[in-house]
Structure formats: structure tokens, C-alpha cells
Amino acid sequence: MTRESAGEKVALIGSGNWGTVISKIIARNVTKHNEFQQEVKMWVFEETINGRKLTELINEKHENVKYLPGITIPENVKAVPDLLEVVRDATVLVICIPHQFVHNVCDQLKGKIDPKVKAISLIKGVETDDKGIRPISHVISESLQISVCSLSGANIANEIADENFSETTIGFNVREEGELFKKLFETKYFRVGIINDVVGVELCGALKNVIAIGAGIVDGLKLGENTKAAIIRMGFLEMKKFMRKFYGGIKEETFFESCGIADVIATCYGGRNRKVAESFVTSGKPFDQLEKELLQGQKLQGTLTVKEINRILSREGLNDEFKLFTTIYRIAFEGLPPKTIIKDII
Amino acid sequence: MTRESAGEKVALIGSGNWGTVISKIIARNVTKHNEFQQEVKMWVFEETINGRKLTELINEKHENVKYLPGITIPENVKAVPDLLEVVRDATVLVICIPHQFVHNVCDQLKGKIDPKVKAISLIKGVETDDKGIRPISHVISESLQISVCSLSGANIANEIADENFSETTIGFNVREEGELFKKLFETKYFRVGIINDVVGVELCGALKNVIAIGAGIVDGLKLGENTKAAIIRMGFLEMKKFMRKFYGGIKEETFFESCGIADVIATCYGGRNRKVAESFVTSGKPFDQLEKELLQGQKLQGTLTVKEINRILSREGLNDEFKLFTTIYRIAFEGLPPKTIIKDII
Numbered sequence: 001m002t003r004e005s006a007g008e009k010v011a012l013i014g015s016g017n018w019g020t021v022i023s024k025i026i027a028r029n030v031t032k033h034n035e036f037q038q039e040v041k042m043w044v045f046e047e048t049i050n051g052r053k054l055t056e057l058i059n060e061k062h063e064n065v066k067y068l069p070g071i072t073i074p075e076n077v078k079a080v081p082d083l084l085e086v087v088r089d090a091t092v093l094v095i096c097i098p099h100q101f102v103h104n105v106c107d108q109l110k111g112k113i114d115p116k117v118k119a120i121s122l123i124k125g126v127e128t129d130d131k132g133i134r135p136i137s138h139v140i141s142e143s144l145q146i147s148v149c150s151l152s153g154a155n156i157a158n159e160i161a162d163e164n165f166s167e168t169t170i171g172f173n174v175r176e177e178g179e180l181f182k183k184l185f186e187t188k189y190f191r192v193g194i195i196n197d198v199v200g201v202e203l204c205g206a207l208k209n210v211i212a213i214g215a216g217i218v219d220g221l222k223l224g225e226n227t228k229a230a231i232i233r234m235g236f237l238e239m240k241k242f243m244r245k246f247y248g249g250i251k252e253e254t255f256f257e258s259c260g261i262a263d264v265i266a267t268c269y270g271g272r273n274r275k276v277a278e279s280f281v282t283s284g285k286p287f288d289q290l291e292k293e294l295l296q297g298q299k300l301q302g303t304l305t306v307k308e309i310n311r312i313l314s315r316e317g318l319n320d321e322f323k324l325f326t327t328i329y330r331i332a333f334e335g336l337p338p339k340t341i342i343k344d345i346i
Numbered sequence: 347m348t349r350e351s352a353g354e355k356v357a358l359i360g361s362g363n364w365g366t367v368i369s370k371i372i373a374r375n376v377t378k379h380n381e382f383q384q385e386v387k388m389w390v391f392e393e394t395i396n397g398r399k400l401t402e403l404i405n406e407k408h409e410n411v412k413y414l415p416g417i418t419i420p421e422n423v424k425a426v427p428d429l430l431e432v433v434r435d436a437t438v439l440v441i442c443i444p445h446q447f448v449h450n451v452c453d454q455l456k457g458k459i460d461p462k463v464k465a466i467s468l469i470k471g472v473e474t475d476d477k478g479i480r481p482i483s484h485v486i487s488e489s490l491q492i493s494v495c496s497l498s499g500a501n502i503a504n505e506i507a508d509e510n511f512s513e514t515t516i517g518f519n520v521r522e523e524g525e526l527f528k529k530l531f532e533t534k535y536f537r538v539g540i541i542n543d544v545v546g547v548e549l550c551g552a553l554k555n556v557i558a559i560g561a562g563i564v565d566g567l568k569l570g571e572n573t574k575a576a577i578i579r580m581g582f583l584e585m586k587k588f589m590r591k592f593y594g595g596i597k598e599e600t601f602f603e604s605c606g607i608a609d610v611i612a613t614c615y616g617g618r619n620r621k622v623a624e625s626f627v628t629s630g631k632p633f634d635q636l637e638k639e640l641l642q643g644q645k646l647q648g649t650l651t652v653k654e655i656n657r658i659l660s661r662e663g664l665n666d667e668f669k670l671f672t673t674i675y676r677i678a679f680e681g682l683p684p685k686t687i688i689k690d691i692i
Binding site: 154155156159160162164165166167191223224225226227228229230232233236237256258261262263265266269270342 | 500501502505506508510511512513537569570571572573574575576578579582583602604607608609611612615616688
């Protein structure tokens with residue numbers, strides 16, 4: 001076997017802002033470690049940009065002109081519009097799509113993935129069902145019948161594209177998979193911690209966006225650093241309580257990895273959910289309109305998560321126990337005045 | 347007994363920026379609760395401002411024109427330049443002075459305070475001795491032979507002066523004292539949590555300033571939110587580890603009160619230690635010069651704490667176990683280039 005045909009074959013499903021940054025990282029790493037084949041196929045949801053196909057632009061310019069302009073992607077990344085072509089013969093799937101697209105993608109892949117394939121989800125979101133929380137890693141795992149790790153951390157995408165230092169966390173069920181993915185992702189500026197807690201890592205990644213919407217509301221109201229820190233503290237405690245209540249086996253240590261407290265902080269100061277929530281207060285426009293106006297085609301995960309969380313809290317009669325999460329929902333979707341973010345939680 | 351002579355008599359030792367904000371809060375609260383007499387004497391280290399004495403200006407204008415300009419102080423606050431007059435017959439001492447002045451003040455008060463007097467320390471700092479950490483509450487308690495609580499939280503002073511919402515934490519040894527001080531301090535915009543952990547509360551208040559200097563260095567280097575969140579996370583973990591290692595009995599919950607994670611966050615985004623550390627990087631000037639240039643007479647607590655912490659780490663041979671704290675010391679005082687804040691901790 002030649003180097004090209006031996007080893008793990010990595011497919012990247014997703015090519016948004018974060019997915020494109022990740023393509024840069026993993027495409028370099030596959031050339032450094034013998035475990036991997038050197039080409040990374042990246043699934044691109046085809047769009048037309050000034051009359052040209054986005055896949056063609058990416059493969060020609062080695063740049064995602066729409067979602068990560070100005071950053072060069074390695075030449076061993078191949079943008080492909082056909083999902084099934086991307087995953088063909090892949091042994092490793094890196095899944096980085098908006099939460100909203102998960103079911104559609106899984107439906108297309110169902111029955112077509114070898115059960116030995118190892119996957120990792122970078123998706124920020126959560127679903128609820130009759131029994132409680134349904135983590136996205138489980139949605140994928142059950143649909144495709146494969147093992148799924150998770151990756152989340154204090155990872156504002158553009159800063160990593162610029163190669164500023166950050167940390168991240170990979171949650172695994174099987175240590176060897178955690179270690180394989182650490183090799184695939186770690187660089188000198190992107191430091192990977194691994195922990196045996198797939199669901200803890202991914203739920204932190206989803207729930208932190210609820211806190212960030214609270215932080216953005218405080219910013220919009222110009223209440224200052226003390227108030228914002230108080231909201232972040234309360235949100236962090238509600239996040240922990242919620243995860244513990246609705247999902248067994250989450251590790252305390254997970255909250256102190258990059259995916260926990262660090263991501264809460266980074267998202268509450270630099271993330272897009274914070275930004276849109278601030279504008280929600282200052283402009284008075286609804287979230288769906290601001291998503292279109294401010295995010296240039298990126299999706300807002302936080303408002304979906306706010307709704308999912310509130311659905312489960314309402315059904316279980318727990319709104320009084322999760323005052324901050326409940327108040328954020330009511331401000332965002334039921335017309336409660338933003339300034340009640342303080343009044344209604346104390 | 348009339349209302350005026352019955353009940354706890356509160357003396358406030360200190361009249362800097364934070365002390366003056368506190369004078370406003372406690373002077374209102376003593377008029378609301380029957381437990382207290384209505385006058386609050388406030389010790390002012392006498393200074394001359396444009397030819398007038400600061401105490402006279404405060405008592406005439408009901409404003410601390412030097413340390414909290416623009417904020418009206420209640421008329422039942424009486425500024426007094428004589429420390430012994432301030433504490434005469436006091437049953438409650440609120441101590442809010444820079445760490446640097448503690449020994450001098452205690453030496454003046456020694457033997458003159460009734461052992462039944464209840465005190466609370468708002469001081470941010472820590473001392474070390476041959477046995478390890480010497481909390482300021484213990485310095486006061488041993489010198490004056492009285493019981494000492496502590497107060498600390500995400501409390502940037504000027505924001506509380508403006509009556510924006512914040513939380514704080516009071517650490518107590520005796521629950522009744524914690525509850526008395528909660529009455530003295532709590533207002534609708536200043537929410538007090540109490541916890542049976544005097545030293546935990548005050549050490550968080552001291553050590554968070556070390557993290558803030560690290561955060562300010564990251565800001566000065568313009569490394570972005572991910573890097574800053576990573577430094578805050580690592581600093582939070584080193585703070586916990588340090589406190590646990592050098593002081594028994596600190597509660598895990600203390601780190602999740604306002605004095606813990608919330609104060610770390612507020613200080614790393616809005617505090618003076620962060621600000622001066624950022625300027626240390628961008629201007630290249632030493633900390634003592636920047637303290638004079640940037641703080642209008644306020645003292646920088648963080649650099650003193652950085653030195654105290656490093657003294658104990660060096661003596662115990664623990665610099666390798668506390669890489670971030672050690673690197674911050676070396677950048678601040680040994681000429682290590684600021685950019686090594688990342689390189690030397692990973």
C-alpha cells in the first residue's frame with residue numbers, strides 16, 4: 001500500500017466559518033501524521049457567488065470566499081458538492097454543520113456508512129424529546145450506527161484562523177478515538193484536551209449560547225461588568241444544574257475544561273450570540289431578522305437552544321428552578337422587557 | 347435608650363474609591379434597620395485638595411471629590427481624620443484600606459478595641475509567612491483580638507456607585523455575624539450571598555488580581571477572546587489549586603459564589619489590574635510608574651500579590667506546578683517578554 005491509500009481517510013462534512021477553519025487545521029495535520037491519508041474531502045452545500053459555484057471557487061482559490069475570506073486553505077482540501085462522494089471510503093467523519101441540518105444530512109447518509117467509521121461532532125446544539133435531552137452526538141450515532149466523539153471549546157473561529165492560541169476539548173467514549181482525534185486537531189496554537197465525556201462536552205457547547213444571549217442582553221442595557229459577571233455566574237450554575245438534571249454521568253471536571261468555563265467566557269465576550277442579543281436590545285428588532293442582517297449567512301444557534309431548553313423546563317414544571325434561562329426565553333420570545341433580566345431572577 | 351444610642355455603632359476604616367462606595371451603601375442601611383445606630387464615622391487619611399482638607403470637603407459637599415467624584419454620600423456619613431476617634435465605642439468595624447496600610451492601622455488600634463467588636467475586611471491582598479499564606483483577616487484578628495468576616499465579589503466600585511446590579515459574597519465564621527453584615531450591606535442593587543468560609547472569600551479576592559494581570563498581558567498583546575479565556579481558565583484552576591494547597595478548609599462552593607468565578611471574570615474584563623497590565627505591554631513602562639500615571643492615587647493590589655505568591659512558590663519549589671502564576675511574575679518583574687505568557691505555560 002502506498003502512503004496515499006493507507007491509513008485513515010478523513011471526510012469533513014461542513015464548510016461554514018468554523019468548518020473552513022477546521023479544514024485548515026486537519027488538512028495540515030493529516031500530512032504530518034502517518035495515521036492519515038493526505039487528502040481531505042470537504043462537503044460544501046453548493047451556492048452561487050457572483051455567478052460562480054462556491055466549490056469551484058474554493059478549489060481554485062484555496063479560500064472560502066464566502067465564509068472565511070482572506071484565509072488560505074491547504075491545497076489538500078478538496079471541496080465537493082456531493083455529500084455521498086465526500087464520505088465514500090472515509091474512515092473518519094468530522095461533522096461541522098449547523099444543528100438545523102443534522103437530520104437531513106443523517107437521512108442522506110443512513111445505511112451508507114461503515115459501522116467501523118469514527119466520527120466527531122463539532123455541532124453546537126441540543127434536541128429534546130419525551131425523555132429529556134437528546135444530544136446531537138446521539139442523533140448521529142443512532143442514525144448512522146457509528147461511534148461519535150464531540151469537540152467544543154473557547155473557539156471563536158476567526159481568531160483560530162489567524163492562528164492565535166486557543167484551547168479546545170474533545171469528549172470521547174473510547175480513549176483510542178479521543179487520542180486519534182487529538183492527533184487530527186492539535187496544533188501549536190490549538191491545544192486539545194481530551195476527556196471521557198462526549199455528552200458533557202457537547203452540551204456545554206450548546207448551553208453556553210443561552211448564557212451568551214443573557215450576556216448580550218446585559219450589554220445592550222449597558223449595565224456594566226459586575227452585572228454581566230453576575231449573569232455569567234448564574235448562567236454557568238444553571239447550565240451545570242440543567243445538564244446534571246437531564247443527563248446522567250456528566251463529569252464535574254468537564255466544566256473546567258476549555259469547553260466549560262472558558263467557552264462560556266469567550267462566547268459571552270466575543271461570540272455572535274452575544275452580539276445579536278445586544279442588538280436585539282438596542283434595535284428592538286426580532287432575532288430572526290437580526291440573524292439575517294448581522295451574520296452574513298451564518299446561523300444563530302443560541303436562540304434555537306433557548307427554545308429547546310424552555311420546552312423541556314416548561315414541560316417538567318421547572319421554570320422557577322431555572323430563573324435565568326426562563327427569563328432569557330421570555331425576553332427573547334415573549335416580549336418581556338429586557339431590563340427584567342435582573343428583576344426577574346432575584 | 348434612644349434609637350441614636352442603641353444598637354450597633356458602625357465605623358468605616360477607609361475612604362478610597364471602594365470605601366466611599368461602601369459608605370453610601372451602609373449609611374443608607376443603618377437608617378433602615380433597627381440593629382444599627384444612624385451615624386457612620388468614616389476614617390479618612392487626610393490629604394489636602396486645592397488648599398482644603400479632604401475631610402472638610404467630604405463633610406461639606408457630601409462627596410469624596412478625590413476618590414469618588416460626582417457621587418453623593420448620605421449626610422449620616424461623617425468623615426474623620428483621627429483613626430482613634432472613628433473607632434471609639436464602635437461595635438462594628440468595616441475595614442476597607444489598601445493592603446499596604448494594614449499593619450500600620452492595626453498597630454494604632456491594638457489594645458483599643460473591645461474583644462466583642464465584630465469586624466469585616468474588604469481588603470484585597472495576601473501575606474505569606476514561614477508556614478504559608480497569612481490571610482489579612484487573620485492579621486487583623488490576631489492583632490486586635492476580634493472576630494473578622496470578609497467581603498469580596500464581582501464589585502467594580504464605580505458601577506456600584508451608579509447602582510447597577512451586582513452580587514457580592516460575605517465569608518463568616520459565626521453565622522449571626524454573617525447575617526448581621528448581610529443586613530448592613532445588602533441593597534436591591536447589591537445582592538449579598540453569605541458562606542461559612544472567611545479565608546476562601548478573601549483569598550479569591552486577592553488571587554483574582556494575579557489572573558487579571560495575565561488577562562491584561564493578553565489584551566496588550568491583542569491575542570483575542572479565545573486566548574484570554576484560556577488564560578482565565580488556567581488562572582482560575584491555579585487559584586483553586588494554590589488556595590487548597592496552602593490553606594485547609596476552603597469550600598468548593600466558594601469558587602462559584604460572586605467572590606469566585608464572577609469576580610475573576612469582572613476583574614479580567616473591567617478591573618484596574620487588567621488595565622495597567624495591558625498598558626505595561628503596550629507602553630513598556632514598569633508597573634510602579636503606570637500605577638502613578640493611570641490610577642489617580644489608587645493603589646495596585648495585583649502586583650503585590652503576584653510577588654507574594656511567587657515568594658511562596660519559589661520557596662516551596664512549586665514554580666513548575668504553577669506555570670501561569672510563575673510566568674506572570676517573570677513577565678512583570680524579571681523582564682521575560684510578554685509573549686511568553688503562552689509559550690511558557692504549555
